[in-house]
Amino acid sequence: MKTQIIKKLKAISRPKKYPDDTDYTSISLEDIPRLATSFKVDSRKIEIIALEEGMVPERYARNMKTFSPEDQASLLKSQVSIVGLGGLGGTVCEILARTGIGTLNLIDGDRFEASNLNRQFLSTRETMGKYKTEAAVKRIKEINASITVRRHDEYLDDKNSDALIRRSDVIVDCLDNIKTRFILENASKKSGSPLVSAAVAGLSGHITTIFPEDPGLKLIYGPPDDLKSKGAEASLGCLPSAVSVLAAVETAEVVKIILNRGSLLRNKLLIIDLLDNITEILDLLP
Amino acid sequence: MIVHVTLKLFATLSRFTPDSADRYPIAPGTTVKHLLEKLGVPEDDVRLIFINGIKGNLTSTLTDGDRLGIFPPVGGG
Numbered sequence: 001m002k003t004q005i006i007k008k009l010k011a012i013s014r015p016k017k018y019p020d021d022t023d024y025t026s027i028s029l030e031d032i033p034r035l036a037t038s039f040k041v042d043s044r045k046i047e048i049i050a051l052e053e054g055m056v057p058e059r060y061a062r063n064m065k066t067f068s069p070e071d072q073a074s075l076l077k078s079q080v081s082i083v084g085l086g087g088l089g090g091t092v093c094e095i096l097a098r099t100g101i102g103t104l105n106l107i108d109g110d111r112f113e114a115s116n117l118n119r120q121f122l123s124t125r126e127t128m129g130k131y132k133t134e135a136a137v138k139r140i141k142e143i144n145a146s147i148t149v150r151r152h153d154e155y156l157d158d159k160n161s162d163a164l165i166r167r168s169d170v171i172v173d174c175l176d177n178i179k180t181r182f183i184l185e186n187a188s189k190k191s192g193s194p195l196v197s198a199a200v201a202g203l204s205g206h207i208t209t210i211f212p213e214d215p216g217l218k219l220i221y222g223p224p225d226d227l228k229s230k231g232a233e234a235s236l237g238c239l240p241s242a243v244s245v246l247a248a249v250e251t252a253e254v255v256k257i258i259l260n261r262g263s264l265l266r267n268k269l270l271i272i273d274l275l276d277n278i279t280e281i282l283d284l285l286p
Numbered sequence: 287m288i289v290h291v292t293l294k295l296f297a298t299l300s301r302f303t304p305d306s307a308d309r310y311p312i313a314p315g316t317t318v319k320h321l322l323e324k325l326g327v328p329e330d331d332v333r334l335i336f337i338n339g340i341k342g343n344l345t346s347t348l349t350d351g352d353r354l355g356i357f358p359p360v361g362g363g
Binding site for chain 2: 084086087088089174175176177178181198199200201202204205206219220221222227228229230231232233234235236237238243246269271273275276278280281282283284285286
């Protein structure tokens with residue numbers, strides 16, 4: 001069947017030019033689901049086959065050259081868990097859906113309330129009182145129907161964490177409290193998957209990437225036993241500018257991990273302070 | 287003799303920032319702990335200490351021209 005799909009893709013493809021005037025072969029947005037229906041396969045599979053044959057689904061055209069078609073296919077074959085669907089998580093969903101991560105595994109037991117509206121892009125007047133996961137699934141599907149979404153309407157804890165995050169290529173910590181971050185880190189290490197972790201208070205925040213063998217969060221927060229669950233955000237809140245910047249950096253780390261490219265924030269902490277326009281990368285190891 | 291350090295207190299700690307944070311005078315041999323006591327920063331609120339971009343601790347000694355940054359625990363999202 002793959003041969004037939006390739007033949008059909010080639011027949012419907014169109015030559016186009018990138019803004020720099022170089023050529024590519026495009027598959028239109030509408031043709032992807034049409035082919036998926038006629039061959040009775042997922043639209044994601046159609047996109048992967050197209051990319052592996054060097055054809056570019058038009059929705060990914062502006063990812064190209066930074067990514068190769070093979071890179072884009074790798075992203076579509078990947079699974080990323082997003083834990084927490086508030087300010088960080090909502091923005092991470094939006095960006096990873098547009099980037100074209102093939103499977104998004106969403107974990108949050110919370111429902112939207114009015115105080116979320118300042119920063120949580122999935123919260124609207126319409127979604128008040130609804131599960132954050134429900135709004136996330138709807139938004140992701142509106143953006144990119146090729147993405148498989150797994151929805152878990154439950155809070156991560158030390159009993160369910162292993163099952164909730166298994167088979168993730170990368171896990172993104174978008175939680176809103178320090179205690180659960182340590183539970184997630186522990187589960188990530190057990191699962192053997194890298195964790196990207198960001199946290200925000202007011203106009204400040206920081207982000208790091210933790211592979212299973214790395215010391216991780218204790219370098220930032222000290223021993224977990226000494227900690228209150230909430231940090232400075234309890235008195236400063238979380239501002240949408242800081243939340244969005246940190247979420248965007250998280251997604252860049254996710255993509256670099258999957259494609260094994262660029263520099264990661266392993267054993268490093270990128271701190272961002274939008275009050276005084278400070279960005280700095282700290283070495284967490286002495 | 288007096289030496290100078292640059293101070294940046296993040297998030298909730300910013301209220302302890304002295305006027306002369308860009309060129310704050312200290313006695314040579316001053317530790318981070320001494321400096322925070324002088325500024326009235328509660329030690330419990332200090333989570334992450336970095337000096338010239340490298341993680342330090344309360345007993346780190348400050349020298350002329352050091353850039354000291356202090357973060358409270360931050361966990362929101």
